[in-house]
Amino acid sequence: MSKQNLLVELFVEELPPKALKKLGESFAGVLFETLKAQGLVSDESVVTNFATPRRLAAHVTAVAAKAADKQVAQKLMPASVGLDANGNVTPALVKKLQALGADESAVAQLRKENDGKADILFLDATQAGATLAEGLQKALDEALAKLPIPKVMTYQINDGWESVNFVRPAHGLVALHGTQIVSATVLGLSAGNSTQGHRFEAKNATITIQSADSYAQQLADEGAVIASFGARKAEIVRQLTAAAAKENLTPIDDDALLDEVTALVELPNVLLGQFEQEFLEVPQECLILTMKANQKYFPLLDANGKLTHKFLIVSNIKPADPSKVIGGNERVVRPRLADAKFFFDQDRKKTLESRIDGLAKVVYHNKLGSQGERNARVVAIAKAIAEQINPSLTAKVIQAARLSKVDLLTDMVGEFPELQGIMGRYYAQHEGLDDDVAFAIEDHYKPRFAGDDLPRHQVGVIVALADKLETLVGLFSIGEKPTGDKDPFALRRQALGIIRMLIDGKLEVSLSDLTTLAISIIGSEQIQKEWSLKLSQLEAANKPATSGDRMVATGYVGRAMAPGALENIKEFIFDRLANNLREQGSSSQEVDAVLSLTPELLSEVPARLAAVRSFASLVEAPALAAANKRVGNILKKVEGELTTEVNANLLQEPAEKALADALTAVKPKADQLFESGDYTASLQALAVLKAPVDAFFDNVMVNADNVDLRNNRLALLNQLHQAMNRVADLSKLAS
Incomplete structure (x- = not known):
């Protein structure tokens, strides 16, 4: 089937600037995904979003005029319900087939498939692919329904009777597949191929879009509009940088302000303004804030980061003589700065x-x-x-x-x-x-x-x-x-x-x-x-x-x-800490191992995490972690108080004697390293316990019939458990 590029534009009144970027991304993204779900675009297709104060648009490559037909298997009902004992069709099956637009002749197409419990009847059929007109209508409805609109307004459409809800009144819809208009309707508007350019700078009041691929260029040439949000933002940055460089100054770095200004203009034109130097007596944070928040200006800083009396204006028009635009902006900002100076002077008359x-x-x-x-x-x-x-x-x-x-x-x-x-x-x-x-x-x-x-x-x-x-x-x-x-x-x-x-x-x-x-x-x-x-x-x-x-x-x-x-x-704080550590790249196992001990000194957490990460890389780590988990499970089942006092005279098996000897040798060193804050070395010192621990579980019955033997072995395991879990709960590393 023929594939051509698709262009869709919704032309509206000025959109809320702080929401424009997200609105543009959502409109194009949902439109594309809905078309893709209907088989009208492929994985190779690319979507480009456009967003200006007065339009949301999307350009999608390689869009089919009609989606391919596909085979579908329609689950009907259990065979025992749809067919009688002689294999004849039951009224229930006839009714189901009629609901699907088929008749009894479709019985020959039925097949049985066992779902593990019973035979189920399926009808294999060919589902016609959606046409682009059908698919685009659905995609538009979905895109508008899912727009992250900060506040909806209600307005009447052109017939004067019906009202619709949208972020701003919409006045035009463009839908072109190649050069052909695609039939679609939204918000009382029918799709066409004409739009409008800049309110004041456009060469033509109405622009007829020749094809989906000529949209951005025609808007730029005939409409004096940079349709791409990203391209417009880049152009503003270029002009800001160039204008500031002429003054040997630097514009303030504020990405949120840059996004907002990008959403306010369709044809950016950066101009230089200034105010009286006496206002610089006011703390620069006050002046910067009022210029950014109230006027959307870019204050200029000197080489030391100090505010100067100059600022940059991003205008939406390009007059031959910009002096009136500059003068008007300077007149507007002056009372704002005067208010800030007045507040500052008045506040200092009273002590804190x-x-x-x-x-x-x-x-x-x-x-x-x-x-x-x-x-x-x-x-x-x-x-x-x-x-x-x-x-x-x-x-x-x-x-x-x-x-x-x-x-x-x-x-x-x-x-x-x-x-x-x-x-x-x-x-x-x-x-x-x-x-x-x-x-x-x-x-x-x-x-x-x-x-x-x-x-x-x-x-x-x-x-x-x-x-x-x-x-x-x-x-x-x-x-x-x-x-x-x-x-x-x-x-x-x-x-x-x-x-x-x-x-x-x-x-x-x-x-x-x-x-x-x-x-x-x-x-x-x-x-x-x-x-x-x-x-x-x-x-x-x-x-x-x-x-x-x-x-x-x-x-x-x-x-x-x-x-x-x-x-x-504490649980609330540790929950936030755990999330924060995972966001910084620590694994859930590492975080759980450290925080399950709820360390009192949070300043130790990074060192403990590093120690766990280093320990986990040792070849002995998996076996020791699994053994630690096993020890913990054994000790949980013990009723009464556990001790770590081991009676050497009650150690009978060679494996338990070897484990006790190994613990006696390694525990003081591990404890000393722990107390000195060298958590990594403390954990690594325990690696030598792998062999005696493995031998213990292979050769020693912990729950011996003799009570004294059993309690002594539990004490040995408790001593092992405490020695291994001072830095972190190593059982959390077990897979």
Whole structure:
């Protein structure tokens, strides 16, 4: 059958820029896969997606006008139901054949096939392949139904009566197979071969597409449109780089902004603008944010990464004289920058310390109180951590924790919430506070996302740990644990932040100690708050308090202080750690082997993983892992307390004596290496146990009839098990 290239375009009003890239990829991808599922394209066919502010399109190579017919086997019913005892057709079979569009003459085509239980009747038939018109209609319907539309709008189509739902009103549909129009209808539009180019720059108002392969070139030549999202993005990068190079400057690197600007223009034209240098007195983060977020400009940086008073504009038009476009953009950005300067000047008139009381008026969570109450909890947790990690930093930690949230009350952060922490650092530096304190105010939000930097100094690390622990434990205490893919308070991110600081920061502090500390502080505060509330209620009712009232008052905190709270939070953190390690390339077996021991010092996890990986490469590893699993299963079945004390006088068999001797020889060395932190060498030292362990299981009956012999052999196995599983649970490596 003849194969030609296919072009499909849906012409619409301006699409949401932040969604355009995904919309274009989805439209082309689903269209292609649906055509492929119907046999209209082959594995050799290639799909190219196009996406501009006003169109979604796809070009597919080697598309058949009609899919090939195929043989299908239609399962009917058990032979005992479709045929009577004499082999004649039953009414049930006749009815089934009629439903499939066949008659009794099709009986000759039936065949029997046993499914292991009974003979089943099948009808072998030829299914006609779909025509391109049929297949494209189905593909279009599927592509539109699966578009990741952020928000649907309802509008009337041209007949003035019927309404449809789509991301934006659609005004045209192109469907060309080679040069031929393919019949299709969507959103009240019938397929044709004409579209529109750029609103202002197109040579012709309407462009007639000659063939599927001429689409992109015609749009470029006649419509002044770069149809490919990728090509348009590359052209913007080229122009940005060239324009910045003329000024010996560098445009800010922001891929999300680049994608958004690419989705706003069809014919990019980069122009240079500037603003008054006096605005550079404002922290550059504020100026950069307002230019990027509000105006979609690309700020220009000097060789030292400092913001300059120049910026780049990506215009959608190419006038002969661009001065009016540049001047208009400069006039628009100036009030934005003036607002930022005003906020900055006003905020500095009040000290951070003077704003602390205002946190009491800001609600954090209706069950956890105000930001002031939360801040007090963070201070208490941070103080306790500092006293454990580095007591000399306690005073700085307390000050940084106290001031960590007060910039939420400033005008600048009120206007630009993304600057929380950053502005606190600037205001702290303006007041002459210690740099450790100032940077901790900014850094206590870090790491904010995967790959983000850790806090720069230990003061910031301690406050960040306290902040994330307070969030995690506090929200767990009121039942806000994430479920499925829902995590409204980003607790998974908080847990990963704790993990990274403990591991990457190499902090030798116990996870249980940290979590217990946070639980105790949050619990005691909630008890006090609930008891005070109850007392005030009783006082208002003129009733004396009883012990029962105290139980009611403290009942709220039960969830935070209940038995198992520590284990639940640790389990949540270890679950995030396990996922993170797998994403970084560790195998599930390696991760399970290390984390099944729930090591208290997360800073040791990378070394333990490396040791397990090295051990697994040894030739003795599979046998030792299998033996370890066998030992573990034996010990699990033992009732009562196990000991590791082996009585040498009760060792009878040569194999058990050999194992005991081998353990006596190797265990001290392995333990010494473990204690020194050389986990790899510690595990490798155990490799010599393979031969005696194999001989033991080949020649020794563990569950001997004699109780003393049995208990002594179990003690030997328990000693072996403990020696082998200090670094990781090696049984997890067994296949």
